[in-house]
Amino acid sequence: MSVLPSSLPRTAPKTLTELYDCAIIGGGVSGLTLALQLAQAGRTVVLFEKETYPFHRVCGEYISMENYDFLCRIGVPLAEMNLPKMTRFTVSSPTGEALHHPLDIGGLGITRYELDQLLARLAVQHGATIQEGTKVTDVVFANEQLTITVAGGATYRARTACGAWGKHANLDSKLKRSFLESSRQGRQFVAVKYHLQVPDFPRDLVEMHNFKDGYCGLSPVPGGLTNCSYISDVRNLRAHGNSVAEMERQVLMQNPLLRPYLQEAQRAGKPPIVISQITFRERSTVETHVLLLGDAAGTIAPLAGNGMSMGMNASFLLYGLLLDYLDGRISRPELEQQYTQAWRRLLLLRITAGRLIHQFFGRPALTTLAIRFLKRIPGLTNQVLKLTHGKSY
Numbered sequence: 001m002s003v004l005p006s007s008l009p010r011t012a013p014k015t016l017t018e019l020y021d022c023a024i025i026g027g028g029v030s031g032l033t034l035a036l037q038l039a040q041a042g043r044t045v046v047l048f049e050k051e052t053y054p055f056h057r058v059c060g061e062y063i064s065m066e067n068y069d070f071l072c073r074i075g076v077p078l079a080e081m082n083l084p085k086m087t088r089f090t091v092s093s094p095t096g097e098a099l100h101h102p103l104d105i106g107g108l109g110i111t112r113y114e115l116d117q118l119l120a121r122l123a124v125q126h127g128a129t130i131q132e133g134t135k136v137t138d139v140v141f142a143n144e145q146l147t148i149t150v151a152g153g154a155t156y157r158a159r160t161a162c163g164a165w166g167k168h169a170n171l172d173s174k175l176k177r178s179f180l181e182s183s184r185q186g187r188q189f190v191a192v193k194y195h196l197q198v199p200d201f202p203r204d205l206v207e208m209h210n211f212k213d214g215y216c217g218l219s220p221v222p223g224g225l226t227n228c229s230y231i232s233d234v235r236n237l238r239a240h241g242n243s244v245a246e247m248e249r250q251v252l253m254q255n256p257l258l259r260p261y262l263q264e265a266q267r268a269g270k271p272p273i274v275i276s277q278i279t280f281r282e283r284s285t286v287e288t289h290v291l292l293l294g295d296a297a298g299t300i301a302p303l304a305g306n307g308m309s310m311g312m313n314a315s316f317l318l319y320g321l322l323l324d325y326l327d328g329r330i331s332r333p334e335l336e337q338q339y340t341q342a343w344r345r346l347l348l349l350r351i352t353a354g355r356l357i358h359q360f361f362g363r364p365a366l367t368t369l370a371i372r373f374l375k376r377i378p379g380l381t382n383q384v385l386k387l388t389h390g391k392s393y
């Protein structure tokens with residue numbers, strides 16, 4: 001049974017003079033779960049999303065089980081959704097050397113098309129105002145308030161503002177975030193996602209296939225489809241005339257385990273979605289009094305498979321602290337400091353581990369060596385998996 005509503009109930013924008021408790025910029029899982037929790041606690045919240053729900057995103061659509069209790073608590077009926085549950089994985093080197101291993105913590109497959117729309121609908125049902133199709137162009141702090149300006153010039157006021165605008169957005173430049181400078185000098189990646197029809201793809205398996213300077217994940221999602229998403233150094237794309245199809249033929253298909261999927265499987269629905277300018281540089285968690293969460297606060301390498309978990313974990317953390325601030329138990333400097341410290345305690349190790357693992361993979365010789373090594377010491381594979389997954393919250 002699908003729990004996807006046919007369309008998102010529209011919220012009439014409240015008067016532009018209303019002072020919201022919280023304004024959230026960006027409606028992916030991080031922003032939406034924060035909006036939902038605040039609305040459930042009876043706070044006034046406005047969320048801006050530049051796209052219109054439902055829409056597809058580049059994502060492997062694997063949600064680690066550590067989020068199960070949290071998602072159920074905020075009203076996502078996971079048990080009724082008949083989602084594929086993954087309990088084992090395969091990882092291969094560019095030459096096809098493979099490691100098969102159980103995935104103890106495991107995860108569920110759900111499309112972002114469905115999940116984000118569902119979260120948005122729940123938030124609206126609990127009283128949040130969602131301004132979809134609305135791009136934020138500026139956010140300014142003055143007189144203990146944040147003023148948010150959207151395309152077209154309308155402004156909104158809020159006591160607090162949170163930035164959940166993802167990996168790369170106009171507001172990073174607007175706020176002159178320092179990671180941009182170092183990113184320009186470092187490695188840049190592109191990511192691609194589409195759904196495939198692979199009739200016999202097991203419903204309990206995640207596959208991760210490396211190729212030169214990148215890796216591709218395959219995992220089941222509802223509707224009998226298989227998510228295929230990958231990240232590649234941008235040089236692979238440039239070297240093949242900026243053609244995704246040519247890059248796949250010349251680079252990804254060199255991995256013999258990945259080749260049959262890309263060569264033979266039918267693509268379902270939409271053409272591939274491609275995003276660029278991805279970097280994994282360290283970022284700040286607060287920028288001119290805007291509290292950042294999800295990819296906006298730190299993008300984790302997809303190989304670690306848990307960007308959504310980190311965004312939702314941060315939203316849970318931030319939710320508690322925002323209530324403390326809104327109810328006068330802590331000051332704004334305390335809110336910002338406590339959030340930064342708690343975020344680092346909870347998530348920095350995972351981001352750093354993801355970054356380190358990411359360095360290894362995609363380099364043909366190193367990946368092969370790493371896989372051979374891990375095959376000999378299964379306990380080490382469990383440790384690596386533990387580093388990239390968190391605990392239930």
Ligand SMILES: Cc1cc2nc3c(=O)[nH]c(=O)nc-3n(C[C@H](O)[C@H](O)[C@H](O)COP(=O)(O)OP(=O)(O)OC[C@H]3O[C@@H](n4cnc5c(N)ncnc54)[C@H](O)[C@@H]3O)c2cc1C
Pocket residue numbers: 025026027028029030031048049050051057058059060061062063064134135136137164165166167169170171191192229230231293294295296300302305306307308309311
């Ligand atoms: C190839 C690949 C595979 C991945 N696979 C997985 C996986 O299997 N499991 C997992 O947990 N994670 C995975 N991730 C990571 C995961 O997709 C992200 O960590 C997650 O989507 C971050 O959520 P978010 O809410 O922080 O940002 P996003 O989901 O990126 O949402 C940000 C939103 O902000 C909006 N926005 C931006 N600027 C503005 C603006 N100015 N005004 C209004 N709206 C704005 C955008 O339109 C967007 O909807 C993968 C990532 C990649 C690249």
